[in-house]
Amino acid sequence: MLSDVDAGFIGVGELAAKLAISVRSVWRLIERGEFDVVRIGRRTVIPRAAVARWLAGREAPTPSASTSNVARRFAAQ
Numbered sequence: 001m002l003s004d005v006d007a008g009f010i011g012v013g014e015l016a017a018k019l020a021i022s023v024r025s026v027w028r029l030i031e032r033g034e035f036d037v038v039r040i041g042r043r044t045v046i047p048r049a050a051v052a053r054w055l056a057g058r059e060a061p062t063p064s065a066s067t068s069n070v071a072r073r074f075a076a077q
Helices: 003-006 013-018 023-031 048-057 067-076
Strands: 009-011 038-040 041-047
Touching: 003 048, 009 013, 009 048, 013 023, 013 041, 041 048
Parallel strands: none
Antiparallel strands: 009 041, 038 041
16 A cells, blocks of 8 residues: 555656666656655655656647557556
8 A cells, every 4th residue: 555655656666667678767757857756754756746747748749649648547546
C-alpha cells in the first residue's frame, strides 16, 4: 500500500524505468529545470503532477505514438 507521500511522488529511478530512459537522463532533466524535485530525507522525488504536465507538453515523436496517451498511462499508475 502506498503512503500519502508515495502516492503523490515518484522516485528518480522509478521514473526512469517508466519512461524507458536512463537514471542519468532523468537527472539531466532535473538539472535543466524540467522537473521540480522534493527531498524527503536522503530521497529525491518528483511530483507526479509535474511529470504528467511535462509529458502533456511534449510533442509526439511519431504520428502513432501519442504523448497524451503516455501521459494518461502514467497518470493512471
